[in-house]
Amino acid sequence: MIVWIIIIGGLISISLATYLKFQAAKKTELSPAEEATSGQKSSSSTVLEAVSDGVVILDSKGVIKMINPAACALSGWQQKDAIGIDHRSVFKLSNEKGKPYEDSDNPLSRTLADGKTHRDSNAVLTENGSNKSIVLSMSVSPLFDSEQEINGAIGILRDISQEKQAEKQRAEFISTASHEMRTPVASIEGYLALAMNPKVSSIDDKARSYLVKAHAATQHLGSLFQDLLTSAKVEDGRLTNHPSVVEMSSFLTSLTEDLKFVVKKNIAVEFVVGNNGALIKPQEDTGSIRVVQPIYNIYADPERIREVVTNLFDNAVKYTESGKITIGLTGDNDIVQLYIKDTGKGIPSDDIPHLFQKFYRVDSSDTRTESGTGLGLFITRKIIEMYRGRIWVESKVGQGSTFYINIPRLNNQQAAELSGNSATKTIKPTAQ
Ligand code: ADP
Numbered sequence: 001m002i003v004w005i006i007i008i009g010g011l012i013s014i015s016l017a018t019y020l021k022f023q024a025a026k027k028t029e030l031s032p033a034e035e036a037t038s039g040q041k042s043s044s045s046t047v048l049e050a051v052s053d054g055v056v057i058l059d060s061k062g063v064i065k066m067i068n069p070a071a072c073a074l075s076g077w078q079q080k081d082a083i084g085i086d087h088r089s090v091f092k093l094s095n096e097k098g099k100p101y102e103d104s105d106n107p108l109s110r111t112l113a114d115g116k117t118h119r120d121s122n123a124v125l126t127e128n129g130s131n132k133s134i135v136l137s138m139s140v141s142p143l144f145d146s147e148q149e150i151n152g153a154i155g156i157l158r159d160i161s162q163e164k165q166a167e168k169q170r171a172e173f174i175s176t177a178s179h180e181m182r183t184p185v186a187s188i189e190g191y192l193a194l195a196m197n198p199k200v201s202s203i204d205d206k207a208r209s210y211l212v213k214a215h216a217a218t219q220h221l222g223s224l225f226q227d228l229l230t231s232a233k234v235e236d237g238r239l240t241n242h243p244s245v246v247e248m249s250s251f252l253t254s255l256t257e258d259l260k261f262v263v264k265k266n267i268a269v270e271f272v273v274g275n276n277g278a279l280i281k282p283q284e285d286t287g288s289i290r291v292v293q294p295i296y297n298i299y300a301d302p303e304r305i306r307e308v309v310t311n312l313f314d315n316a317v318k319y320t321e322s323g324k325i326t327i328g329l330t331g332d333n334d335i336v337q338l339y340i341k342d343t344g345k346g347i348p349s350d351d352i353p354h355l356f357q358k359f360y361r362v363d364s365s366d367t368r369t370e371s372g373t374g375l376g377l378f379i380t381r382k383i384i385e386m387y388r389g390r391i392w393v394e395s396k397v398g399q400g401s402t403f404y405i406n407i408p409r410l411n412n413q414q415a416a417e418l419s420g421n422s423a424t425k426t427i428k429p430t431a432q
Contacts, residue, residue: 054157057143060150062087062112071157074136076128091157093123093136096237108155111140115150121160135164168236175232178225185225189218220371227375231358234382241301241386245410245419248296248329248336249273255306256327259313267317268324296329296336297410299418300387308383311376312340312403318372320344323400336409339402346397355393356381 048055054071058064067075067082067090075082075090082090087108093101103109107118121137137160143152192215195201196208203211233239256271263269274294298305309327316325323343330337347355351362359374384391387407395401410418 054155056087056091056108056155056157058087058108058112058153058155060112060152062109064090065152074125074127074134074157074159076130076132087155090128092126092128094126094133096122096124098124107138107140108153111142111153111155112150115142115144117141125157134159134161136160171232171236174228175236175238178228178232182222182225182229185218185222189215189222192218216371223371224373224375227373227379231375231379231382234379234386239304239383239386241304243299243301243387245297245415246300246302246305248298248338249294251302251305252309252327252329252338255309259310259327262314263317263325265317265320266322267320270324270326272326272328274330294331295412295415296331297412297415298336298387298407299410299414300407304383304386308380308405309338309340311380315376315403316340316342316344316401320400331409333411334409335406337404337406339404341400341402343400346399347393347395347401348397349395352393352395356391 048066048068051068052070054074055066055068056064056071057066064082064085064087067077067079069079072079072082077085077090088106091108093106095101095105101123103113105120107120107123110116110118117140119137119139121135123136123138124133125136126133137158138155140153140155142150143154145151192211195203196211196215230239252271256269260269313325313327320342321344325343326339326341328339328341330339347362351360354360355362356377358378360377361372361374381391384405384407389405389407391403391405393401393403
């Protein structure tokens, strides 16, 4: 009897459920347009559920509105728990040294703050409830409402721990190998110099001409090892970096004076500040002309900036036969822009996208005769990125090239505070 009651009860509840479903479907009968939109919505949510990359959508306050299963797996949070929570609680990010990300580091916070796309491939994410951490590649884009006001952000997250580990091992190998090889190369170079020195050795002209070539090749090998070592350091974050406030006008004025001496060709060198040289403003009281040099402060290691400018300048000299090299400085409230412009051979447009990659050299008669490693621009880009800057080039074959660098500009207050105690201050220039 009891069994029969259960069976009949079950049948009734099934029919009731079927009926209610039918009624509900009738009530929500959709127009073709609505059907298409809802179809699109459900197919995009199916895609988001299925993709292997983590996807997270935030509202304008940084609260998680949507998080897909892949992002849950990365963070160690359950979907139902993460929704409605601030992203900083769910995605606990820090740098390689374990220092927790501040909002100025966090690409999710940065996009919500400035409405720009931000990328990061060094963020370390600690999984919820465990000590497990992974390296994330993050790309965050802003979302706008119909009035073009920012009303959220979408972040794409990927675990790149394995790639980072392989990269680290490669860099370690290159670093050890180049370090070990630099010493014998330096000693060969030294002995060749002694052999060429008439006060030390007597050799005939033919032997001398061979030794001169061997010496040049050894010097090239030495600089290749040096560049390899620097590029390995730059990749695994071991490059020395002692940032301080650098006022770029005076810094570049004195650097340009030094660089002028290394130019042995018939090339003029000039330094310009502002859009058309120094900004000139008439003085209201006397009507006389006063030269106003803007203050362009950045927060970087002056040695690294010197390396960058010297690198670009050396290239400009190397690939220019005659004409002019201009070192320029300009900017706006947010950025300081420096550029190195030459009147040289120029760079074919097909090569430009690859120029900042490791070992890339334009294949021309010029590069075959000029010694080089193809590492200079790679190292330069890495240094600039370390300061949240950007580097790019504009060039026309036969007319010359201009390499541009944008670095976040410090306002007066930031500069004053950072100058006070650069070691302990946490203020950083706003990122580009
Ligand atoms: P390299 O040691 O070969 O100079 P870089 O990384 O500094 O290596 O430069 C990569 C390539 O970019 C060079 O081989 C050259 O073909 C091209 N290049 C760089 N700067 C200039 C320039 N100012 N004018 C023309 N070509 C340039």
